[in-house]
Amino acid sequence: MDTSEILETRELRYFVAVAEELHFGRAARRLGIAQPPLSRAIQQLERRLGVPLLNRNRRGVSLTGAGEVLLAEGRAALCATTAAARRTRRAGGAGHSGVACERLVLAVKAAASQELLRKLLDAYAAQPEAAEIELLPCGIGEQEIMLRDGRADVALMQTPFDSLAGFDSEELLTEGRIAVLPASHPLATRTTLSLTEVTDLPDLPLARWPRNGTYPPGPGPEIRDQTQLAQLIALGRTAAVCPESSRTWLWAEHAAVALTDAPPVTTHIAWPPHSRSRPLARLIRTAIQL
Amino acid sequence: MDTSEILETRELRYFVAVAEELHFGRAARRLGIAQPPLSRAIQQLERRLGVPLLNRNRRGVSLTGAGEVLLAEGRAALCATTAAARRTRRAGGAGHSGVACERLVLAVKAAASQELLRKLLDAYAAQPEAAEIELLPCGIGEQEIMLRDGRADVALMQTPFDSLAGFDSEELLTEGRIAVLPASHPLATRTTLSLTEVTDLPDLPLARWPRNGTYPPGPGPEIRDQTQLAQLIALGRTAAVCPESSRTWLWAEHAAVALTDAPPVTTHIAWPPHSRSRPLARLIRTAIQL
């Protein structure tokens, strides 16, 4: 493996910054360096790879096909690198033998799977050799990042919201969906609804959640967390389709109506492949037995 | 994200070399540098992470817990980094827009799933916008590495032999198992056998395949590829439990007997998560429709 064939972390960081900003000056500022060294570094990277990564049109920069590939792969590689640093540091202090971390970081989406989470934590803590579990509250879709870059060891994720791609996982719980409506809305008195009845309501556009960092198009408001959603529903501005367990956080101004035909939500416990720490294995076993 | 928190590729390469050799001198030779800079680099890495990675006992070096974590995570990170370089280079030459590589590299285990592979290649080639497919023959369990470090875009893998951990995959074909015996062996005349009848035969120890780079313990010969196996069976020295499709490569000196109770083998098509190239998506679709 020739050393000149290998990308340095610094080069990847620089390229990802430029590719995300599509602007050398801003990228350099973000990286805390001056613009000229950045230009040179990118040129050198292109020479080394023998492939143009950026189209320099005056008035801005755009990615070539190879550039898009390197952006995706480079992000992943950077994540893996920082994950290595973080997990190593966390594994510090521990003993000399092969045991990894004695503290597990569990990434959870705020206010999701509350019951399940409580049961899991209780069941695990009751075990004799339980490790300490640190909870890492995440925004929507953030668990994937946390798991990937080493800030978390294990996560609770929900399909079809979160992507399990690239992780090992076990299914924990499948639940139906409810429509959460303002209590004052005409449909709030129904005992059941079908999905088509709550989509495309002109007076009550469904809230939109980010998928992979961007929002799908639509008339409804863009939501970042559950509190925002709860408030907007209470104000009669929007409605949402949620897992049944969301009943735990409903307000008096909310109404929940079971949906008959919405695709179910499944909560999984997920972890990076090839993790082999004993505390993690025990937590997973505990979760499956719930 | 503080820059001092980030590991350089060079540091990872150095550490992985030392951790694998458990010897500074040999590691330095392998890296093509002198020993003193290597010692310094590792010390610096330990200082930076704030964690001891190696126990320096005179007479050799051993890994601490944190060291083992960094070895595993560092290998993964290095793989991801070289994968980024390779895939970017391969995506070169292509156009300016978001399209990735126009040539797909398919990793296959030599002589496995021969029929399936032929059908897949034919069906794919018959499509209008088929990309060129390059076949990358692999040793046992090598597809995982090829996929991980970017030498391959997609692979055919078999459970329970290969691990699909960390990849996306689709099931293609499940087949039973046969015992492959020397034609002269008494059991060769049977029409079916059970697993217990072919294991623990004192005169015919089962061949051993590597799992994760090492061989399980046992009396049988250690096998690296299918040709070696075929030869040893023909010579009456060993027997093996193979998928049914192995009948395609049997010799006259071989006999195949169906096994009634062996766990089946499933061939999957697997690819790195988050791959989004059109040719790959088409190949996967073609494979599923077979």
Next chain:
DNA sequence: TCCGGTGATACTCGAGGGGTATCACTGGAT
């Protein structure tokens, strides 16, 4: 036509990565 803003180039400086020589320590053979 000039100006604001883009990225590239020229030059200089200094940190740090790499080399050689050597040390300090240990286990084992005699």
Next chain:
DNA sequence: ATCCAGTGATACCCCTCGAGTATCACCGGA
């Protein structure tokens, strides 16, 4: 007891290469 082979660590020097400053070349728009 002594010496030797072999380990990793230290001391010291060189020089590459990454980063900064100043400047250029080029374009779009008022």
